[in-house]
Amino acid sequence: MPAPALPGKGLIKGLGVTGKTMLKTMFPGGLKKPKPDPVGGAVTVQYPHEKEAPPPRARGVIALKEENCTSCMLCARECPDWCIYIEAHKTKAPPRRAGGKPRKVNKLDRFDIDYALCMYCGICVEVCPFDALFWSPEYEFSEPHIADLLHDKALLGQWMETVPDFEPYEAGSQAKVKKVPR
Amino acid sequence: MNVLANILDPYWAKTIVRVVGALAFAILIAGTLVYVYLFKAVSFMQSRLGPMEAGPQGSMQLLAEVGKFLQKEDIYPTKADRLLFKAAPYVVFMSTFLLVLIIPFGPDAWFANLDVGIYFALSVSSISVIGILMAGWSSANKYSLLGGLRAAGQLIAYELPLVLAVVGVVIQAGTLNMQGIVGAQANGEIFGFGGIGNPYILTQFVGFAIFMISMQAELTQTPFDMPIAESELVAGYLTEYSGMRFLLFFIAEFATAGVFSAIAAVLFLGGWSLPGLHWESLGDVSNVMNVVGPLVLIGKVMVLSFIIFWVRFTFPRFREDQLQRLAWKFLIPISLVNIAATAVLKVAF
Numbered sequence: 001m002p003a004p005a006l007p008g009k010g011l012i013k014g015l016g017v018t019g020k021t022m023l024k025t026m027f028p029g030g031l032k033k034p035k036p037d038p039v040g041g042a043v044t045v046q047y048p049h050e051k052e053a054p055p056p057r058a059r060g061v062i063a064l065k066e067e068n069c070t071s072c073m074l075c076a077r078e079c080p081d082w083c084i085y086i087e088a089h090k091t092k093a094p095p096r097r098a099g100g101k102p103r104k105v106n107k108l109d110r111f112d113i114d115y116a117l118c119m120y121c122g123i124c125v126e127v128c129p130f131d132a133l134f135w136s137p138e139y140e141f142s143e144p145h146i147a148d149l150l151h152d153k154a155l156l157g158q159w160m161e162t163v164p165d166f167e168p169y170e171a172g173s174q175a176k177v178k179k180v181p182r
Numbered sequence: 183m184n185v186l187a188n189i190l191d192p193y194w195a196k197t198i199v200r201v202v203g204a205l206a207f208a209i210l211i212a213g214t215l216v217y218v219y220l221f222k223a224v225s226f227m228q229s230r231l232g233p234m235e236a237g238p239q240g241s242m243q244l245l246a247e248v249g250k251f252l253q254k255e256d257i258y259p260t261k262a263d264r265l266l267f268k269a270a271p272y273v274v275f276m277s278t279f280l281l282v283l284i285i286p287f288g289p290d291a292w293f294a295n296l297d298v299g300i301y302f303a304l305s306v307s308s309i310s311v312i313g314i315l316m317a318g319w320s321s322a323n324k325y326s327l328l329g330g331l332r333a334a335g336q337l338i339a340y341e342l343p344l345v346l347a348v349v350g351v352v353i354q355a356g357t358l359n360m361q362g363i364v365g366a367q368a369n370g371e372i373f374g375f376g377g378i379g380n381p382y383i384l385t386q387f388v389g390f391a392i393f394m395i396s397m398q399a400e401l402t403q404t405p406f407d408m409p410i411a412e413s414e415l416v417a418g419y420l421t422e423y424s425g426m427r428f429l430l431f432f433i434a435e436f437a438t439a440g441v442f443s444a445i446a447a448v449l450f451l452g453g454w455s456l457p458g459l460h461w462e463s464l465g466d467v468s469n470v471m472n473v474v475g476p477l478v479l480i481g482k483v484m485v486l487s488f489i490i491f492w493v494r495f496t497f498p499r500f501r502e503d504q505l506q507r508l509a510w511k512f513l514i515p516i517s518l519v520n521i522a523a524t525a526v527l528k529v530a531f
Contacts, residue, residue: 011497018227018496025226044231 063159075124083117211440254425266320273313288475329418333409346517447482
C-alpha cells in the first residue's frame with residue numbers, strides 16, 4: 001500500500017509549476033544572473049511585428065496553376081459551398097507532333113474563388129486530377145470590403161509563388177496524392 | 183454661509199484629506215495590482231507576455247482599459263430595480279473605501295486611528311455582501327440572482343474564520359487598535375527573545391494561513407470564485423453590468439485585494455515597522471518611519487497580494503459544497519482551537 005500523500009502536497013506542487021514558469025519566462029537566461037527578458041522567455045509571437053513560420057503543408061490560401069487547369073469543373077462541383085466560379089471557351093492549340101492536327105483545349109476565361117464563402121476544407125485541392133490547385137501557407141489576405149475576397153485567376157496565380165516545394169511525406173505515412181507545384 | 187471657512191474647519195479639512203487620500207490609495211493600489219500581477223505576472227506564469235502595445239511593456243494599458251469602459255453604453259435591463267441597480271457598485275466600493283481608512287502607514291501617517299480599528303475593518307468589509315446581493319437581486323436576471331446568493335453564502339461563511347483568525351492576533355497584542363498591533367509586534371518578544379520583535383506570522387502561523395485562505399474567499403478570487411463562475415453563471419452578479427458600473431466593481435475587487443493584503447500585513451507581518459526596530463513611544467521613530475513606513479507597508483502588501491494572485495492562477499475552482507465544507511468543517515474548528523491555544527498560552531506566559 002502506498003504511503004498516504006501528505007495533505008496539501010499537490011497544492012504546493014501546483015504553485016511550484018506556475019512559479020517556475022513565471023521565473024523561466026521573466027529570466028530566460030537563468031537565475032544566476034537574473035536579467036529580465038520576458039520577450040525572449042515567453043512563447044508568444046508578437047504577430048503584427050513578427051510573423052510565425054507556418055508549419056509545412058499549412059492551409060492558408062488556395063493557389064491556381066493556370067496552365068494545368070483543363071476546366072474540368074471537378075473542383076467547382078465538389079466544392080461544398082459552391083465558392084468556385086469557372087468559365088472557359090474552346091480554342092485550338094498547336095499540335096503535339098509536327099504535321100498533326102491542332103488540338104482542342106479549354107481556355108480559362110474566369111477562375112474565381114470566393115474566400116468569403118470558402119471554408120478551407122481543401123476538397124478542391126484533393127479532387128483536382130491535373131495538379132492545378134495547391135495549398136499555400138500564406139494567411140494575410142483579409143480585406144476591408146467583402147467583395148475583395150473574391151480572388152480572380154490572376155491573384156490566385158500569384159499565390160502560386162508562395163507555395164512551398166513538395167516535401168516527401170514522413171516515413172510510414174499513408175501514400176497520398178503527390179502534388180508537385182513546379 | 184462662507185464655504186471656505188467651513189472647509190478650513192479642522193473637521194471638514196480632515197474629512198477632505200481622508201476622502202481624497204483613501205480614494206487615491208484605493209485606485210492606485212487597484213491599478214498597481216491589476217497591471218503588475220493580473221496583466222503581467224500572471225501572463226508570465228502562463229508563458230505569455232500580457233499587454234505589450236500600449237506604452238513600453240504595455241504600461242499604459244490601464245488607461246486604455248478605463249477609456250474603453252467609459253465609452254461603453256450604460257445598459258439597464260428593462261425589469262431591473264433601477265435604484266438598487268445603480269447603487270450596488272457604490273455600496274461595494276464604499277466598503278473598500280472605508281477599509282482604507284484604518285490602515286496605519288506610519289507612526290503619524292494614518293487616515294483614522296480608531297481604538298476599535300480591526301473590529302471596524304471587519305465590520306465594514308461585510309458591507310460589500312449587501313452591495314453584491316443588491317446587484318444580484320436588482321438585475322432581474324437568474325444568473326445574477328444565483329451569483330448574488332452564492333456570493334452571500336460564501337462571504338458570510340468565510341467571514342467567520344476571518345474574524346476568528348484575527349481574534350488570535352488581538353489576544354496576543356491585547357489591543358484592537360491597528361497602531362497598537364504594529365507596536366505590539368515591533369516591541370514584542372518570542373519566549374524572551376526580542377531581537378526581531380514578534381511578527382505574529384511566527385506565533386500565529388495557523389491564524390495567518392486561515393486569514394489568507396478566508397481573504398481569498400472574501401475577495402471571490404479563484405479558487406473561491408463561485409459567485410462569478412463564468413462557465414456556469416455567465417458572470418454571476420456582474421452579468422448585467424457594463425461600462426462605468428462594471429469598472430467600479432472591478433476597481434473595488436482589486437482595491438479590496440490590496441487593502442486586505444495591507445490589513446494582513448499589519449496584523450501578521452508587523453505593518454510599517456521593520457524587524458529589529460523598537461521604540462518606547464511612537465514619537466521616537468516618527469521622523470524616519472513616516473517616510474519609510476509607507477514604502478515598507480507597500481512592499482509587504484505587494485508580497486501578500488502576489489500570493490493571492492499566484493494562488494488565483496494556479497488552482498481550479500471549488501464546487502459549491504466543497505467550498506462550504508472547507509469553511510464550516512475545517513477552517514472554523516481550527517481557528518477556534520487556535521483561539522483557545524492562544525488564550526491558554528497568553529495566560530501561561
